[in-house]
Amino acid sequence: MLRQFILFAAAIVLLTEAFASQTAVKIGVLNDSSGVYSDSGGAGSVLAAHMAAEDFQATAHSLSVQVISADHQNKPDIAAAIARQWYDRDGVDAIFDLPPSSAALAVNLVTRDKNKVFVASSAGTADLTGSQCTPNTVHWTYDTVALANGTGGAMVKRGGNTWFFITADYTFGYVLQHDTTAVVEKSGGRVVGSVRAPFPNSDFSSFLLQAQASKAKVIGLANAGRDAASAIKQAGEFGIRQSGQSLAALLISLAEIHALGPAVAQGLVLTEAFYWDLNNATRAFSDRFAKRFGGRKPTAYQAGVYASALHYLKAVEAVGSPKDGAAVVAKMKELPTDDPLFGKGEIRQDGRKIHDMYLFEVKTPAESKGEWDLYKVLATIPGKEAFRPLDEGGCPLVAMSAAHH
Missing domain, CATH: 3.40.50.2300 (Response regulator)
Known part of the structure; x- marks a missing residue:
């Protein structure tokens, strides 16, 4: 019994030492x-x-x-x-x-x-x-630059050379519109108009009607999350894609596409860094x-x-x-x-973390083989092309390092 107790006590000491030697991180x-x-x-x-x-x-x-x-x-x-x-x-x-x-x-x-x-x-x-x-x-x-380079550049290449933006009325929306506009114009396209939508927002009908009236080939959604999902759903109800205009979701995640389902989201072009499949x-x-x-x-x-x-x-x-x-x-x-x-x-x-980005298109209901089988890869965008060049961002750390060399 004493021997068992000594062994048990020794084990406790070893465990305590192991925990004591660990660095705590929160x-x-x-x-x-x-x-x-x-x-x-x-x-x-x-x-x-x-x-x-x-x-x-x-x-x-x-x-x-x-x-x-x-x-x-x-x-x-x-x-x-x-x-x-x-x-x-x-x-x-x-x-x-x-x-x-x-x-x-x-x-x-x-x-x-x-x-x-x-x-x-x-x-x-x-x-x-x-x-x-x-x-x-x-x-x-x-980041907003990678999304713009992916979706903005790709849509213009595919013939979407006139754009109208529906933009979330806060920092992220403005930056996303600004970065995408730069890519669209650099690629030979032009922006014919834009409108700011309150954030968060559930009714996009008036903004979609303005976008429709602009006759732009691409309606760029410079919003995200459930706002983007609401805009896409309502665009479907207005028959926007059926009338020949394309929707570009500049930031939307798999969760929102899953909630919308391929019947509503099919054909949507988007840029992401990761997809489960x-x-x-x-x-x-x-x-x-x-x-x-x-x-x-x-x-x-x-x-x-x-x-x-x-x-x-x-x-x-x-x-x-x-x-x-x-x-x-x-x-x-x-x-x-x-x-x-x-x-x-x-x-x-x-x-900035550098890795490849992917241009995806949402599958049609006929192409989708299961609940989460939602994207097909249109293009892989190498990290060096997706993100802004190091010397163009105005980061003070880069300037300091250049001064030291």
Whole structure:
């Protein structure tokens, strides 16, 4: 009995030492868990972060990772207040996900001031790696420039050379319209008009009628989430595509396309960084995810949270501590990225993660072989072509580095 007790006590000591030698890391997933962006990010992004922590800990035992989450209700002031509380009081080392762009830009500044880490997956504004870049932020999944280069450039090539925009009336919408306009004009097309729609919004009828009256070949939806889905659904009711105008969804996720279904969304052209059915690795992850998420396949933003959290943890392990945010981000940039969802890539000096983007078309009901079989690949856009060149964004970090060389 005594021998068993001694062995038991020794085992406890070993376990205690193992835990004591682990570095504690706390990740916060901050997003919209109840509003227009909850389907594309929301609880699925939180699950993705948990899966990244589990997968990392299964192979590397040096970190003990905790994941927490909160809903910022799409309000920049609430997002900034939660970020401050997490950093100052709750011991959070890094914040992930974070739509919309206005909230992301607010958290971006708090993160820099507190020298923590911010990794954006759902936020679109390319300003995060442009004029607002910091040594503490990484922009992972996509941005407005990549969407514009993908969908804008492709539609003009396919004959869609006149555009009318329906634009969400806030930062993200303006930037998306601006970036897409630049690509359309550079490709030889022109913009014949635009209208700003309140955000969030459920009735797009008056805006769609203006777009229809413009006779533009392409109606560009510079909005996102459920707003984009509502506009597409109402465009179907107006028979816009039947009358010869094309709809370009400049930002929409698999969650919204799934909710609309191929009968409504068929023929829609869109650009994304990830799709569950791209290859064996994306399918394997997506099956695991769906088993834990009511059968739902991951969106690109949720995939981005998984992949970026995994890379962040590798960087923390290499640095040895999560406490100096700028040092961890510098290590994230130094280490080549490699994960099952986005493959091999890199994080540039301005914090922009570079990987291929894909131009998709939504399948017709006849082409779709199952509930989640929704996209076909029209083109693969190499990362170097999809994202803005490093020297064109106006990121102060790039200018500083050029001055040092």
